[in-house]
Every structure is written in C-alpha cells, then in structure tokens.
Amino acid sequence: MARRAERHRAAMVRYLRAEGIADERVLAAMGEVPREAFVPRAVAGAAYRDVPLPIGLGQTISAPTVVALSAAALQAGPDARVLEVGTGSGYGAAVLSRCHRSVVTIERHRELAERARRTLAALGYAGIEVRTGDGALGAPDRAPFDGIVVTAMAEGGPPPALLEQLGPGAALVCPVGHRGTGTLKRYRSGAVTDLGAVAFVPLVTGS
Ligand code: SAH
Numbered sequence: 243m244a245r246r247a248e249r250h251r252a253a254m255v256r257y258l259r260a261e262g263i264a265d266e267r268v269l270a271a272m273g274e275v276p277r278e279a280f281v282p283r284a285v286a287g288a289a290y291r292d293v294p295l296p297i298g299l300g301q302t303i304s305a306p307t308v309v310a311l312s313a314a315a316l317q318a319g320p321d322a323r324v325l326e327v328g329t330g331s332g333y334g335a336a337v338l339s340r341c342h343r344s345v346v347t348i349e350r351h352r353e354l355a356e357r358a359r360r361t362l363a364a365l366g367y368a369g370i371e372v373r374t375g376d377g378a379l380g381a382p383d384r385a386p387f388d389g390i391v392v393t394a395m396a397e398g399g400p401p402p403a404l405l406e407q408l409g410p411g412a413a414l415v416c417p418v419g420h421r422g423t424g425t426l427k428r429y430r431s432g433a434v435t436d437l438g439a440v441a442f443v444p445l446v447t448g449s
Contacts, residue, residue, distance in 0.1 A: 247278055250290035257292065258310050265314035271340035272310055277303075280331035280361055294441075299351050301443055303331040304393060308426070308440060312391050313337055315415045315428050315437055322388035325407065327377030328445070332358030334393055335370050344369045346384050348377035350446060378447035380407040392416035394445035395424055401447065405429060417442045 255273045263269060278289035281303055285295045294302040304312075312334070318324060322342040326335050329349035335358070339345045347370060349355040355374040362370055373381065378401035380390070386409035392400065400416040408414055413430040417440050426437040 247276055247290075251277070254290045254292075254306055258307060261307050261310075263307070263310045263314055265310075267320070267341045268310050268313045268337070271313070271337045272306065274340060275333065275336045276365065277306070277333055279365060280333040280336070280358075297331045297354070298357075299354060301330055301351070301354060303333050304442070308442075309334050309337055311426065311437060312393070312415045313341060315426075315435075316389035316391060316413050318342055318389035318412070323384070325381055325384070325387045325390045325404075326393065327380075327390070327401075327404065328393035328443075329355055329358045329372055330393065332362045332370075332372065334391065335372070336362060336365070336367050338391065339367050339370045342389070344371075346371045346373065346381045346387075348373045348375055348381065350374070350376060376447055378403065378445060380404050382407065386410075386412070388412050390414045390416075392445065393442065395419050395422055395440075395442040396445045400427075400429060401445075 278286045281295050292305050294305050297303050323344045324342045326347040329347040335345050335347040352374045359372045380403045385407035395417045413428050415428050417426050418424050423441050426440045428435040
C-alpha cells in the first residue's frame with residue numbers, strides 16, 4: 243500500500259511538472275506528503291487524481307495542481323512564516339510546512355480543524371498551528387507574514403485584514419470570484435497577477 247502510494251505520488255509530481263509547476267521545493271513536498279491520509283477512506287483510491295475530493299461538512303480538499311500552483315505562487319523562502327486560510331483536511335498546510343519555517347492555518351469548522359490537527363500530529367508534521375475561527379481576520383498576533391494562501395473563494399476581493407498582515411514584498415494568493423468559480427490571483431506590493439481559472443468552496447466570513 244505504502245509502495246503503491248509512493249508510485250502514485252511520483253506520477254503526480256511528473257504530472258505537476260508537465261502542467262508547468264517548476265518550484266522544486268513544492269514538487270518535493272508534494273512528492274512526500276501522503277495525500278491519501280488526508281481524505282476519507284471511501285475516496286482514498288482517488289487521492290492522487292488531479293481532482294478535489296469531499297472531506298465532509300460540504301468541504302473539499304483542493305486538486306493537487308491547485309495546491310501546487312498556490313504554494314509556488316507565494317515565492318516565499320524556506321525561512322518564511324506563512325498563513326493559510328481554510329485548513330480543510332490539513333493537506334495544504336502539510337505541503338506548506340515542508341516548504342517553509344512555520345504555518346498558521348485557520349479553519350472555521352471546529353470539527354475539520356480538530357481532524358486536521360489529529361492527522362498532522364499522527365504524521366509528525368511540525369511547525370503548524372491549526373486555529374479555529376474566521377480566517378478572513380487573519381492572525382494579527384502572528385503578523386506580519388511572509389506569505390498568505392487563501393483556499394476558499396473570496397467575493398469581490400481578498401479580505402482587507404489579510405492584505406494588512408503581509409510583510410514588505412510578501413504575496414497573498416487568493417481565489418476571487420462568485421459562488422465558487424473565479425480566478426486565482428496573487429497580490430504583492432500593490433500588483434495583482436492572474437494565475438488562472440479555478441473552482442473553490444466559498445470563503446464564509448462574518449458568521
Ligand atoms: N486547504 C484545504 C482545502 C480547504 S477547502 C485542504 O488542503 O484540504 C476550504 C476550507 O475553507 C473549508 O474547510 C472551509 O470550511 C474553510 N473556510 C471557509 N471560509 C472560511 C473562513 N472565513 N475562515 C476559515 N476557514 C474558512
């Protein structure tokens with residue numbers, strides 16, 4: 243089983259390269275983190291397909307290309323302190339933690355946050371703090387961050403509090419759109435870059 247997962251991961255990394263992901267640290271991380279451990283057993287057989295998968299409470303783990311694209315777009319170094327909004331399964335946080343010094347990740351569903359915490363602890367990932375709450379408010383007590391990744395679709399634009407918690411020159415990667423479909427965007431030093439069309443569950447704030 244472990245061998246087969248390893249083969250599937252290697253194939254996934256080849257696929258990510260072919261799709262244009264060139265960041266070696268992100269590729270190495272995705273070649274290491276066992277995606278099957280972050281999804282319900284019923285869908286574990288599809289863990290290495292390039293699709294989002296259900297993780298309960300109406301939420302999904304993002305497709306591997308989207309995780310890789312978002313992580314690579316941060317362009318943050320190994321010493322970076324990173325914030326993720328939308329922990330979900332914890333998979334994205336695990337990948338980020340393999341690329342950077344520390345990760346704070348925030349999930350609004352307590353049950354998902356607890357499950358992610360357990361999965362990450364069982365696999366031995368260090369340097370990740372999982373918080374429950376409204377991630378649109380960020381983590382002011384830990385700001386500024388060297389990079390911020392939002393993994394849920396923001397309406398209109400990224401939450402202003404997150405832009406305020408970026409350090410100088412740091413990037414915020416956030417899908418922006420309506421009802422789950424839109425564009426992945428990077429905000430850095432006042433410039434906005436379009437990274438492609440994406441589908442995400444909505445960012446739910448203020449409730
Ligand atoms: N990065 C995740 C994918 C998560 S899907 C992974 O690797 O599995 C998006 C997640 O964002 C969902 O779990 C959803 O509950 C959460 N979410 C939506 N709005 C949020 C908010 N305002 N604050 C924190 N989490 C939020």
